[in-house]
Amino acid sequence: MKVSIASDHAGYDLRQIVIKHLEEKGFEVLDGGAPNGTDSYSYVEAGKKIAEDVLSGRADRGIAICGTGIGISLVCNKYKGIRCALCSNEFMAKMCRQHNDANILAFGARVLGQGVALEMVDAFFTEEFLGGRHADRVNGIREVEDANFK
């Protein structure tokens, strides 16, 4: 599976840890966003990169990191077809796959420790969408997109 990951400067250090973790597990990683953790880099640019990688098929799923995870998840969710889930624990990361068929996981480097972050990453790539009534709801999200995105 190909994973697009990007962050702003606030997420840079945690991004390096997540990339190493993913590569050790055999994922192909497309890295983007801040080139270091010191120079300011907008979460808007990082979020655009991930969303466009996923929508174009260059990546199967994405991981989005900023200070809180809020800004970058807002950007990703401005793209039709993106379901970016801002999570803060393993249960949420599990549910965003099972119930919401999320295609991007977002979290905040200033909110979480690396242990929780890696637990969430593992859950995000292990859990599958359950379909059924949840598929009806995800289709409902698509209808909202169709009605409101140009």
Ligand code: RB5
């Ligand atoms: C950067 O200072 C910070 O605003 C950003 O990382 C993020 O938390 C925004 O939502």
